[in-house]
């Protein structure tokens with residue numbers, strides 16, 4: 001029975017090409033083309049072109065349902081050769097990238113220099129991760145809604161007070177009760193502009209007060225949500241559960257492990273509480289993380 005080497009469908013005897021994948025069928029899946037690389041169409045086309053210029057003839061690109069990606073295939077007999085050329089291609093690309101980034105001409109690029117530049121890049125990345133981590137753990141951007149409400153309340157109060165005093169002063173000036181402003185009194189332009197300004201103060205102040213109510217209701221909502229999320233994390237984001245989700249292998253340093261854990265926690269929470277504010281989520285993850293992994297001696 002013939003099989004399609006790509007989608008692995010079995011076909012009736014006599015059929016020679018897969019209807020979906022448009023590749024010749026094979027009698028034994030072991031003899032079929034082999035996927036050597038997956039990626040974006042354009043990227044694979046470039047690599048395929050490079051391989052073809054170097055004498056390979058059996059390469060083709062197909063979408064693999066199984067891996068949900070475009071894949072580059074070569075026939076069994078060319079796989080070894082193809083792998084070699086792909087390596088050459090990728091190395092050259094990487095050297096070009098490093099040369100461009102460092103402002104070095106390609107002619108001056110050597111494997112040693114490339115290695116050194118790569119090393120520097122890795123160091124840079126580590127530093128950035130460290131900084132990012134400090135930023136996250138240092139202060140999350142989440143603002144406590146009750147604090148925010150207090151701020152709105154006091155700024156609203158100040159605005160209304162200033163606006164009110166200002167308006168009162170204008171009236172008193174106009175009535176001549178505050179002396180010395182006779183010339184200003186008849187300056188309608190001045191009176192109008194100042195009056196408008198103080199009115200805006202008052203209106204803005206009142207709007208702040210109405211915001212306070214809204215923010216306080218948000219505070220209550222956040223507190224409810226926080227309790228829910230904390231309960232959820234206590235049950236679902238345990239050390240065991242997080243460890244289970246960590247990819248095996250990899251020479252994960254301290255930083256890398258931290259980021260993978262946080263990334264996982266973030267994705268779980270995002271999925272479970274899609275409407276939660278990002279900054280609140282960050283804050284709660286940070287708290288949970290130190291609860292789980294940082295020694296607290298008290």
Ligand SMILES: [Zn+2]
Nearest residue numbers: 004007018021
């Ligand atoms: Zn097929």
